Structure formats: C-alpha cells, structure tokens
Amino acid sequence: MNTAPRLSILVPAYNAQQHLDATLRSVLEQMGPDHELVVIDDGSTDATSEVARRLQAAYPALATRLIRQDNAGLATTRNRLLDAAAGEYILFLDADDLVLPGTLAELDAIIAAHRPDVIACDFNDWHPHNMRRTRRMERGYPAATLLTDREAILRTFFMDRQCYAWANVMRREIYARQPAPLYPPGRTFEDITVTPQLIADCASLVRLARPCFDYRQHPGSMKRGLSHKWCTDFAQAVLHTRRHFETLPVSAALRLHIDAATVHYYIVILKRTYEMPWREGRAARADVRALLLQNLFNPLETVLDAMAGEVLDSHDRRADRRAASQMRKLLAGNPGFVLGKLVARKIKVWQRKAAA
Template sequence: MTMNQLLRKSLSIIVPAYDAAAFIEPCLRSILAQLEPQHALVVIDDGSRDATGEIAEHLQHEFAHARFTIVRQPNHGVATARNQGLAAADGEYVLFVDADDLLEPGALLALDRAIATHRPDVVACDYNTWRQRKKKHKCKRMMLGYPPNALLHDQEAILCSFFAGRQNYVWANVFRREIYERVRQPVFPPGRVFEDVAVVARLLAECASLFHLSRPIIDYRQHPSSLKCQVSSKWCVDFVWALRQIRDSFVALPVSDAVRMHIDVAACHFYVGIVKTSYQLPWREGRVVRAQVRQLFLDSLFNHPLAVLAAMERGTVISRDHEFDLTAASQARKALSGSVAFGIMKSASRRWKMWQQRLAAAT
C-alpha cells in the first residue's frame, strides 16, 4: 500500500465555534495553511451571534481548493457542536481544534507520518499553553506523561499514565473515528461544560494502542473570555460531575485495581482544584457548591477516600510530582473535614489572585 493510499482521508479537523469572531480567523488560517487533499476541515458554527460564520465563509471562498465544510446550527453548547462535528467527519482519524486556539506549523504533517508509520488507535500529542500579557504572549510547552515518541500496546500503562498526567483535553488526543463510534452515543454529554473530561478517559479505554507524538501540535490560548476563566456554580458542579461520569463508565470495564486507584487520585487532584476555585464565588453560593461538590467527589471514588489519600502520601501510584501529591492530599483532608481555617485561607488567597489578575489586565 502506498503512502497516498494510507493517507487518503486521513484526518477530519473539527472546529466547534460560538461567538469566536475575535479568534477564529487566525485559528482557521493556521489549519488551512497545512491542509492537504487527505485532510478535511469542518467548522460547526453553534448559533454564533457575532461574525464567526461570516469569517469562516470568507475563508472558505479564499481557500476554495480545500475540503472545507461549514455547518450552522442553533446554539446548543460545545458538547452538541462536537457531536455534530463527529457526525460530519469522514476521516479515519479526528482532530478537534478549539476556535480560540492555533494549530502549530507542521502539525498535520507530523500526524500524517505518525498515522502512516504506526496506525495507532490514538495519537496523544504535546501542546503549548499560551497566555496573553499586554501586547505580548507567553508560551509554555506541556508534555504528556507517556514515553516520548513511543508506541504503547499496554492498556493499563496507557490508562495509568493518562490519569497520572491529568491532561483531559480531547484536542490533545487524535482518535480513530471508529473509537468514537464504539462508546455510548451521543459521545459528548449535551448541556455540560468540561465535556471532554467525562469522555477522553472512556475513549482511551477502547484503545489497544497509543502513539505519543512528543511535539506540540496545539497552542492552547488562555485569555479572560475562555470558558476556563468563567467560574460559576455550574462550572464547579459540572467538573466534578464529569469525574462521577468517569467512574460510572469504568465500573463495568475489566480494568485493574491499579487503574481504579489512579482514577481516584486524579479525582482527588481535580476536587482540590475545584474547591479552591469555588472561593471565587460569593460566600453563601460557594458554601452550597462545596457541599454539592464534596458529595459528587465521594460518589466518584472506587476506593475509600482515606485509602486514596494514603496512596498519594506513600507514593504508591505513578506520579509526575510526588510533592504535589502530598500537598493535594493534605488539602483534600482539610476540604473534606470542612476546616474553617482552610476556608478562610483559600478565600483570602483567591481574592488576592483575582485582584492581581484584574490589575494585570488593567495595565
């Protein structure tokens, strides 16, 4: 079989977009500059109220030679937009790119080579985080926890490394389209944010092979209007709800006790992060949310919480930073016990950080 045959319709690149006029042109140009005949770009305009759709149409005319489809739908949220993108995809593999991010130069060529050489169920990719500061931007490379440029066939190693790294971004994982078709439909839970947190782990559980492409393919652009920065009660609850969904999807799977402990340790880290973030909310609202989050977290665990914290403290799980595990375990104990001192400290810390962020944005 020739390289051209291997790469025929190799990749569908899906861009869900809602009110992304400020970002979508550089995003799409970063993709279109690399698009080859074996690639297809699908933009899902999720009921945008701004010029998102018009900008995409202008680029569609400019790049008339490209396989470039625009699907317009009423606003139903990013999860439904992702599902619609999957329905429109015809490539053997699927790459998601968020409308405010950039595809790194050479990324599609690197993915094509990895696919042609290894034919894995998923290509897991490093990425850059990108933060705007005044007129400058700062990039930091984020490396996944798998061996670099390695092909893995051990599913337990794949899952334990994934949960140890806690990088739950769907755009960092280029799955075979067939893998999406194996799981419960619709793939992404409609109406929820953090829709990929609930899904990526379940998709990896269907993968018999993973190739780690140890180079950044995405510039993950973080800015004040990012979903990650829009903290609310729903934001907090949806994140921990996603952890419960991971447990529900894995409970019937034949995974080892080691994998289940790694799931619990990851849940503990996320729980601590959500509790700390909840102190950005008004005090009464935050207190209600923390009670909900606590119960959802406890319901998401396979093991007793004290056993999970003990494993983190003893260092008996795969970890990229044991000191961070110790800190998270200590904070989880305080959060679960309802420590007043912990609450006061985190409330003051969050308010100080929010003040610093507002000051930085103003200058």
C-alpha cells in the same frame, strides 16, 4: 479508490470572530490533500460565519466545509461535527487556539508509521497577554513509541489528566463505537465526561512529544465562568468516569490511579468555590464533598495515603503529595488554609477582571 481524508480537523465555533481567523489560518496553511477542515457555527451573533467563508474562498484547493446551525451548545455541536467528519482520524480544535506549524505533517507521519488508536499531543498552556506564564505541557508517555499495554496507557492518562478533546487525536472508529449521543447535550465539561471513556477503548497510543497546539488562556475562556452549577457539573463529569470504569474489568491498581485523578479534579473545584460569594460557595462545597465520596473506588484516606507515598505511577510526586495535603486541609476546614485560599482566590478574581 479510497478518497476519504486521513485527518478531519473539527472546529466548533460560537461568537468566535475575534480569534477564528488566526485559528483557521494555523490549520489551512499546513493542510494537504489528505486533510479536511469542518467548521460549525453554532448560532453565532457575530461575524463568525463570515470569517470562515472568507478563508474558504482564500484556500479554494483545500477541503473545507462550513455548517451553520441554531445555537445548540458545545456538546451537541461536537456530536454533529463527528457525524459530518469523513477522516480516518479526528482532531478537534477550539475556535481560539492555534495548531503549531508542522503538526499536521507529524501527525501524518505517526499515522503512516504506526496507525495507533490515539496520538497524545504535548501543547503549550498559552498566555498571549503575559508570555512569561506560558509553559509547555508534556504528556507522561515515552516519546515516539507505540504503546499497546492498555493498563499502562490508562494509568498515565489518569496521572496526566489531560482530557481536552484536541489533545488526543483518535481514530474516528473509536468515536463511532461509543453509544450515541457521545457528548451529553446541555452539559459543560463534556470532554472530561467523554475522553476517559474513549481512551479506555484504545488499544494503542503514540505520543507526539513536541508542542502541537497553543491553548489560549484569557479571561473570556469558557472555564472562567463560575457558579454553583459550574462546580456540580464538573463533579458530575468526573462521576461519569467512575461509573464507566465500574463496568470494566480493570485492576485495583488502575482504580487507585483513577481515584488519585479524582482527588486532583476535586481540589480544583473546591478551591474555586472560594471565588464565589460566601453562601453560594459554602453550599457548593457541601454538594461537592458529597459527590467526592460517591466518585471514589477506595476509601478517601487510602487514596490520600497512596498519593503521599510511592504507590502511584506518578511523574510528579511532589504535586501528588501537595494535592493530598491540600485535600485533607480543605475537608477539615483548616482555618489558616481556608483563609489563605479565600485571599488568594479573591486576588485571582481581581486579576482576571483587570485583564479582561
């Protein structure tokens, strides 16, 4: 008799005591016999393990495990969680986010009906301290439809650019087929490095077209940390995607979609360099510009023209046109644009510090 769980919920946790109780309760309150929850405490110095143990004791009938380890970083922790998982499908969950009610039951229903390689989930970009900023993030795929066109799956994926590990619930077999270690130890942006590679190995997809998670935004989030290394690590993660797809027999059209996604990513990086001290930001911009040209399959102007036109399978052409225009201004060092970015980003830095 096969007693393996259908779904493994995997939670990497480091100094997560503030939010971990709410995160784990959001899972435990909807778990059933076909689910398991695995938490790894990555060498926390706070009460992370105690919070997890207390909840284990409160839900003794459910399959839960707590693993403690010396601090190894998020990428290594994700790899160890995959080694520990027994479920047919994998759901990663950050230690400060919430699984919304009914999500596990709907994932179960999709698996039972379609058994896709991946389930793409809508979610809320959640600002609990300023709910007016909270917005639903919808994936570009049609709802409740089994998609089996790999090219279409990948084009939409790169137009969405939702690389979060938790936003894509996948068969464990997809993870197991990749070279080990899957998540590169010691690197940040490990999901941007790995998720496109995983999606490229998926032959079928279903979108769960309702918010499945509250993705918490707060000044202490990992993505708020900023340095020259943050910028180049982000760029190197995107470069991994280009190198991976270079080895695959993909169409010229898909390569153009990958390039458009790359431009969107690089705009995020270049904008954030204006939050840094001037000299550090200028050095980071120079390195990032050099990496951008390595990242593209096509000439940059070809990509920007495609983004400004009607070539891409885009569900937000206005955003693509705006991104193309911003990239041209950023690379040209347009004085008015640069000054505006300097002022705007400095204001954001002040706002984050005030909210912290």
